[in-house]
Amino acid sequence: MAVTxxxxxxxxxxxxxxxxxxxxxPSVWCAGCGNGIVMGALIRAIDRLxxxxxxVVMVSGIGCTSRLPVYLDFNSLHTAHGRALAFxxxxxxxxxxxxxxxxxxxxxxxxxxxNHFIHACRxxxxxxxxxxxxxxxxxxGGQGSPTTPPSAYSTTTPYGNSEKPxxxxxxxxxxxxxxxxxxxxxxxxxxxxxxxxxxxxRGFSLVEAISNCHTYYGRxxxxxxxxxxxxxxxxxxxxxxxxxxxxxxxxxxxxxxxxLHEIEKSEFCDEYQLMVDRLKGGQS
Amino acid sequence: MxxxxxxxxxxxxxxxxHGAIYAGLRFYAGYPITPSTEIAEGCARELPxxxxxxxxxxxxxxxxxxxxxxxxxxxKAMTATSGPGFSLMVENIGYAYMTETPCVVINVQxxxxxxxxxxxxxxxxxxxxxxxxxGDYTAIAVAPSSVAETITxxxxxxxxxxxxxxxxxxxxxxxxGHMREMVSLPEPGEYPVVNRVKxxxxxxxxxxxxxxxxxxxxxxxxxxxxxxxxxxxxxxTMGFATNRSDEIAPKLxxxxxxxxxxxxxxTKLRVDMMDDAEIAFISYGTVARxxxxxxxxxREAGVKVGNVQLYTIWPFPDRQIAELCACCRKxxxxxxxxxxxxxxxxxxxxxxxxxHTIQRYDGEILTPHQxxxxxxxxL
Numbered sequence: 001m002a003v004t005x006x007x008x009x010x011x012x013x014x015x016x017x018x019x020x021x022x023x024x025x026p027s028v029w030c031a032g033c034g035n036g037i038v039m040g041a042l043i044r045a046i047d048r049l050x051x052x053x054x055x056v057v058m059v060s061g062i063g064c065t066s067r068l069p070v071y072l073d074f075n076s077l078h079t080a081h082g083r084a085l086a087f088x089x090x091x092x093x094x095x096x097x098x099x100x101x102x103x104x105x106x107x108x109x110x111x112x113x114x115n116h117f118i119h120a121c122r123x124x125x126x127x128x129x130x131x132x133x134x135x136x137x138x139x140x141g142g143q144g145s146p147t148t149p150p151s152a153y154s155t156t157t158p159y160g161n162s163e164k165p166x167x168x169x170x171x172x173x174x175x176x177x178x179x180x181x182x183x184x185x186x187x188x189x190x191x192x193x194x195x196x197x198x199x200x201x202r203g204f205s206l207v208e209a210i211s212n213c214h215t216y217y218g219r220x221x222x223x224x225x226x227x228x229x230x231x232x233x234x235x236x237x238x239x240x241x242x243x244x245x246x247x248x249x250x251x252x253x254x255x256x257x258x259x260l261h262e263i264e265k266s267e268f269c270d271e272y273q274l275m276v277d278r279l280k281g282g283q284s
Numbered sequence: 285m286x287x288x289x290x291x292x293x294x295x296x297x298x299x300x301x302h303g304a305i306y307a308g309l310r311f312y313a314g315y316p317i318t319p320s321t322e323i324a325e326g327c328a329r330e331l332p333x334x335x336x337x338x339x340x341x342x343x344x345x346x347x348x349x350x351x352x353x354x355x356x357x358x359x360k361a362m363t364a365t366s367g368p369g370f371s372l373m374v375e376n377i378g379y380a381y382m383t384e385t386p387c388v389v390i391n392v393q394x395x396x397x398x399x400x401x402x403x404x405x406x407x408x409x410x411x412x413x414x415x416x417x418x419g420d421y422t423a424i425a426v427a428p429s430s431v432a433e434t435i436t437x438x439x440x441x442x443x444x445x446x447x448x449x450x451x452x453x454x455x456x457x458x459x460x461g462h463m464r465e466m467v468s469l470p471e472p473g474e475y476p477v478v479n480r481v482k483x484x485x486x487x488x489x490x491x492x493x494x495x496x497x498x499x500x501x502x503x504x505x506x507x508x509x510x511x512x513x514x515x516x517x518x519x520x521t522m523g524f525a526t527n528r529s530d531e532i533a534p535k536l537x538x539x540x541x542x543x544x545x546x547x548x549x550x551t552k553l554r555v556d557m558m559d560d561a562e563i564a565f566i567s568y569g570t571v572a573r574x575x576x577x578x579x580x581x582x583r584e585a586g587v588k589v590g591n592v593q594l595y596t597i598w599p600f601p602d603r604q605i606a607e608l609c610a611c612c613r614k615x616x617x618x619x620x621x622x623x624x625x626x627x628x629x630x631x632x633x634x635x636x637x638x639x640h641t642i643q644r645y646d647g648e649i650l651t652p653h654q655x656x657x658x659x660x661x662x663l
Binding site for chain 2: 020022023024053054055057059069070073074075076077078079080083086087088089090091092093094095097098115116119272275276279280
């Protein structure tokens with residue numbers, strides 16, 4: 001007999017408070033998809049931060065991952081493929097007191113949206129970007145993405161991937177993001193804590209959540225079902241401190257997790273406001 | 285109103301900035317491109333002074349995306365570009381049509397296709413302003429023909445965008461954008477400034493894309509308690525994606541008829557010497573200027589000719605053109621392209637009407653002399 005503990009009930013009560021009352025469920029996601037785990041962590045992070053729902057704008061592009069904001073009871077902006085960060089830049093800059101969170105996937109953020117991604121990092125605009133990386137295009141049925149590993153199979157790499165992948169975190173750090181971290185959908189409490197840090201950080205923050213697309217990536221690469229894939233994230237995750245002591249050979253196939261980069265730098269909207277204030281004061 | 289209005293020698297692109305700020309512009313996102321760049325530069329200079337926001341984005345796709353994001357956030361927003369940039373923008377102009385987001389896109393036209401003629405005049409994006417993005421929708425586009433009209437038409441573009449919750453394109457061209465003329469600056473209150481209608485119902489009863497009597501749904505800003513969903517997917521009245529045919533067709537009908545039903549309200553024409561005209565010029569933008577000179581010269585020579593100038597290009601004023609040209613034997617459509625608006629004129633006029641065209645697409649303007657030559661041929 002299934003027994004629901006008090007702690008579990010409290011957890012699901014929190015989730016229910018943030019689901020859109022007028023949105024029809026179930027979600028578009030396959031059973032066992034990591035997107036739901038990230039959504040749960042994000043809800044608990046926002047709840048712990050005590051953000052007012054009216055004050056949160058959740059922006060996304062196109063893809064399985066990008067459906068996430070539609071289910072939540074915030075201001076939601078489901079935009080065009082790859083463009084979430086550009087729309088979010090407009091929304092944030094127009095009302096800088098809003099908390100703007102972008103939900104994106106590896107194809108959305110790094111292929112079609114690659115240019116917007118690096119420039120949002122460069123500006124250090126106060127947006128939290130949650131990049132759910134499942135190494136494949138899910139919604140269109142399993143095509144290769146900019147993070148598909150070398151030799152991996154997808155419907156557009158039927159004989160193995162000939163391309164090299166992006167590391168989204170390295171890319172973000174190089175482009176100027178001021179908070180960058182990675183976790184997996186196995187490390188739910190850590191992911192939740194990292195989301196809190198990222199949202200509280202003043203400036204551009206990236207949280208990469210390694211996730212499972214067992215339906216396509218798992219099936220095409222014999223990586224198993226959702227449970228097997230999530231287990232592999234547990235086995236292959238290496239904390240940053242430990243990773244520093246490992247050789248590149250030892251790190252092959254591993255996911256380095258934790259806060260990878262955190263610095264303080266002036267934020268774009270703040271800088272602009274200082275200029276506006278200077279102009280009002282008669283200086284130029 | 286003061287007796288002596290402030291007069292200033294002003295460039296067309298600067299006039300566009302002036303009109304936009306008069307109409308309430310508070311957010312500009314753009315990317316440099318000739319011959320529109322002075323609009324971005326003007327906004328970068330003027331907007332911070334009034335607490336508005338200027339941002340130079342990484343490309344034109346991002347520029348219109350930021351404009352739409354800012355408009356949904358609650359600010360009046362615009363971008364400016366030219367043909368190559370407009371081609372990149374049509375993706376998210378389509379998003380603005382679908383999500384019914386007010387915004388203004390200035391296209392200072394140059395020759396195309398592709399990189400084309402960056403510094404030369406053209407009117408070859410007239411059809412793109414109507415049909416640029418994929419899918420079914422109805423577009424609004426306006427076209428001034430002088431620096432002074434660039435102020436008033438930009439104000440009108442903002443008012444139409446807010447009134448109908450839709451993107452509005454202002455079709456400038458290189459000549460008007462870069463020309464300098466003396467203009468009287470409009471005084472506060474001289475022209476109406478329209479703001480989007482906000483919802484009055486409490487959030488729990490708010491239906492974001494409700495089909496209202498005038499087909500335009502009230503639109504809240506962020507942080508006003510109305511937490512609704514905005515999506516580029518075809519959506520139901522609650523703003524959620526739908527595949528139901530009984531919800532798809534009404535959404536597309538709304539996009540079309542919220543504008544087409546009000547074509548008369550949107551239409552703006554200037555009619556000169558048409559009362560007894562046997563021949564009519566139909567012109568817009570730069571060509572309208574030379575057409576006015578051509579008809580006054582021809583009238584002195586006793587030729588019964590008039591001119592109809594289109595300020596509203598889209599929706600095309602079918603009824604007005606048909607009525608105005610009813611008594612003319614012949615119509616001459618002048619355009620700086622290989623023939624675009626002439627197809628609309630052919631569509632609305634009876635088949636027995638003689639329709640002639642004069643076109644120039646070599647980067648130069650149509651001169652009054654050329655129009656008079658055409659008139660001689662047609663007579």
